[in-house]
Amino acid sequence: MSTNIPKTVDKWLNNVQFWLLPPACILCRQSGQPGRDLCAACESGLPRLLHPCLRCVLPLPPGIQGEALCGTCQVLPPPQVRLLAPFSYSPPLPVLASAFKYHHRLVNGKELAAEACRYIAQHYRLSRLPDLMVPVPLHQGRLRERGYNQLLEIARWLSGPLQITIRHDLVYRMHETPQQAGLSTAARRQNLRGAFRMSENTSFEPGQMVAIVDNVVTTGTTIGELARVLLRHGAAEVHVWALARTIL
Numbered sequence: 001m002s003t004n005i006p007k008t009v010d011k012w013l014n015n016v017q018f019w020l021l022p023p024a025c026i027l028c029r030q031s032g033q034p035g036r037d038l039c040a041a042c043e044s045g046l047p048r049l050l051h052p053c054l055r056c057v058l059p060l061p062p063g064i065q066g067e068a069l070c071g072t073c074q075v076l077p078p079p080q081v082r083l084l085a086p087f088s089y090s091p092p093l094p095v096l097a098s099a100f101k102y103h104h105r106l107v108n109g110k111e112l113a114a115e116a117c118r119y120i121a122q123h124y125r126l127s128r129l130p131d132l133m134v135p136v137p138l139h140q141g142r143l144r145e146r147g148y149n150q151l152l153e154i155a156r157w158l159s160g161p162l163q164i165t166i167r168h169d170l171v172y173r174m175h176e177t178p179q180q181a182g183l184s185t186a187a188r189r190q191n192l193r194g195a196f197r198m199s200e201n202t203s204f205e206p207g208q209m210v211a212i213v214d215n216v217v218t219t220g221t222t223i224g225e226l227a228r229v230l231l232r233h234g235a236a237e238v239h240v241w242a243l244a245r246t247i248l
């Protein structure tokens with residue numbers, strides 16, 4: 001009988017905790033779904049990306065069926081073979097994401113990552129998942145300023161359910177990227193040239209596939225630059241997983 005006591009106490013404590021601190025929705029503060037900090041109504045109202053291009057997630061023109069590439073990706077394929085992001089970066093995503101990024105509202109990131117995790121798992125039902133996850137690295141200066149790398153947190157939330165190893169030590173950010181807004185694609189790429197560098201004495205095993213983990217993809221220039229570095233150092237394929245993408 002004594003072996004059952006810790007389990008019973010544990011269950012009792014969980015019940016007490018549940019009733020004292022019921023999950024509250026991160027958007028409306030009403031009760032969340034069981035064990036979650038998001039209610040069903042707010043979850044169904046989140047702006048999902050529908051019928052996205054496989055490589056850039058921008059919406060495909062009407063009439064195109066199934067998985068396909070947009071016209072731009074057919075002409076100029078980006079280095080990643082797949083980009084997955086469940087949400088469009090439109091309200092309420094900017095408020096949720098910036099509170100997570102700048103004000104340590106971890107619960108926001110955790111709920112969005114849980115949504116991304118389900119989305120990713122569904123997309124790889126019939127294909128092989130990447131072997132490693134590489135969160136987009138922050139420059140040391142920015143890391144000190146913010147106190148934590150929110151992309152590493154997202155990768156941690158994904159790694160358990162998907163059972164993929166995180167490698168945040170493979171790539172370093174050499175310099176902070178100057179403001180990218182308003183620049184042409186060529187100028188943005190110039191800004192980022194040499195921004196990422198692989199750690200010394202690191203390489204990929206033959207056939208290893210890598211998933212870059214990002215928060216919000218805006219133009220795709222940063223993930224493109226990082227993907228090129230990973231491919232140059234022997235990654236067999238690069239995929240990108242983000243929470244959201246800006247639709248211009």
Ligand SMILES: [Zn+2]
Nearest residue numbers: 025028039042
């Ligand atoms: Zn709600």
Ligand SMILES: [Zn+2]
Nearest residue numbers: 053056070073
């Ligand atoms: Zn595309």
